[in-house]
Amino acid sequence: MTDMTSAGAARTASAALVLEDGTIYRGSAYGATGRALGEAVFATGMTGYQETLTDPSYAGQIVVQTSPHIGNTGVTSEDDESARMWPAGYAVRAASRITSNWRSEEPLGAQLERDGVVGIAGIDTRAVTRRLRDVGAMRAGVFSGEALTTDAAMLAEVRESPTMAGRSLAASVSTREAYRLEAVGESLGTLAVLDLGVKTSTLRYLREQGFDLVVLPQDSTLAQVLAHDPVAAFYSNGPGDPAASDDQVELLQGVLREGLPFFGICFGNQLLGRALGFGTYKLPFGHRGINQPVLDVATGRVEITSQNHGFAVDATIGEELTSPAGFGRVEVSHYSLNDRVVEGLRALDIPAFSVQYHPESAAGPNDAHHMFEEFRQMVLAQKGAQA
Structure with missing residues (x-):
């Protein structure tokens, strides 16, 4: 000792x-x-x-x-x-x-x-x-x-005491009842937000993109989500092991099959990975802080990001992948320059993407804030295609 x-x-x-x-x-x-x-x-x-x-x-x-x-x-x-x-x-x-x-x-x-x-x-x-x-x-x-x-x-x-591996903690941090927040400016429609531990700044930035928010408890069903007639869905950050979140994975697969555009942050990225059929694993000591360098594969741009995660998606970097769960082609859109951990996923045949880091990033940096605008553009494109 x-x-x-x-x-x-x-x-x-x-x-x-x-x-x-x-x-x-x-x-x-x-x-x-x-x-x-x-x-x-x-x-x-x-x-x-x-x-x-x-x-x-x-x-x-x-x-x-x-x-x-x-x-x-x-x-x-x-x-x-x-x-x-x-x-x-x-x-x-x-x-x-x-x-x-x-x-x-x-x-x-x-x-x-x-x-x-x-x-x-x-x-x-x-x-x-x-x-x-x-x-x-x-x-x-x-x-x-x-x-x-x-x-x-x-x-x-x-x-x-229990280990973090295998623990489901979303119930301890999620809202008990659904609540609504109005969009800032002209509304694009209702965004269904699954609260797995959502942060105030995330909700603020989503509202600023024109979404009326309905923030839902972590144990919501697909029927409860669709009852709000959402134009898109969002999964927040949160604590715990993604491998212990089967209900949320099943819900997300239902959302994706409905054709709703999807955006996930942090825990939401891990759950999108699982919904697409990929595994997750525990990192030795995780990524936590506001100085984490990430490469955006599409642009070659390096972003300094805020992160807080101890688990990661197990997917191959640099290849076009096929979703084992039947959702078409997938790519790793971002990865860590420190250890090549997956930091983002993008589905190529359905409107869905996610990032492992925190683009809302209070108290900084703000390199990745554009992700909220990208989500808005995805939803507008989907609405245009359906018009």
């Missing part, structure tokens, strides 16, 4: 981050106190910690920030990507003691505590990142207060 104590942390630390390989990092409690169990992952963004924390895709995970200084600009409700913070736990190097931003409404620690996110500060998060990069994402736990017990007991709790 390896004990990693930060040089700046007190010997009698009040919190511990415990990895399933037995490594322990000791620091001080930050945010809520108690126990948080989940998959430890690292996020490389140097800004946008609030957008990270309110992204439902981080449900069930312990987020380790590689950027050393967190909380210096506080939080403001205008920047929230959902109604609450979602990570099970949070680990930072230096939690800012002061807030310095005219937009700040409260300190980050206050919102972490209110939303029940158990955090730890004062640890060497870059050392944790190197550990996760070398060994892979691991089950972990953050312990503080009464939950801070013996090393052996805490490690046993971590090792008894």
Whole structure:
């Protein structure tokens, strides 16, 4: 069992981050106190910690920030990507003691505590990142207060917790009831949005493209989707293993057979891959941050993207593929320049495409924002063909 104590942390630390390989990092409690169990992952963004924390895709995970200084600009409700913070736990190097931003409404620690996110500060998060990069994402736990017990007991709790592989988490983040949002400007018609953990900025950008939105629960049926007479369908980002989402895959196959144009982001990309008949697999430590380079195969353009995923579609890059599920020809439209992971799919015989990264990308970058306009043009082309 390896004990990693930060040089700046007190010997009698009040919190511990415990990895399933037995490594322990000791620091001080930050945010809520108690126990948080989940998959430890690292996020490389140097800004946008609030957008990270309110992204439902981080449900069930312990987020380790590689950027050393967190909380210096506080939080403001205008920047929230959902109604609450979602990570099970949070680990930072230096939690800012002061807030310095005219937009700040409260300190980050206050919102972490209110939303029940158990955090730890004062640890060497870059050392944790190197550990996760070398060994892979691991089950972990953050312990503080009464939950801070013996090393052996805490490690046993971590090792008894569920792995991310095989977990279906969409139900924990999706809306319970359908709701509507009006288009900005002239309406193109209703877009059916399956909420698997959708972000506020995604909904805003879809509305700005002229779509009236009906946002649906993750367990919606094809009949419920079609009852809204949609002109197209959209699958959002979200947490969990795509291999554990058979119902959503079956729904998407029905949507595609109806001929509805489709756009998917992140988890939606993985589910389009499955609906087309391809497999998915777990990445060693995933892609998380706002500095991920992606190649657009069609244009040769490199885009710097925001990403948050631990699973990927298993499809061959550089070849015209045939959908094993009978949807015609398919191509990998984008891939990562770091490790050649599939970052986008495009169906060539039906109106459907998806990207693994986040084109809404709050708090940046915005290189891929044009994807929303491309979806609009796809829907217009489909409507023109049917006229």
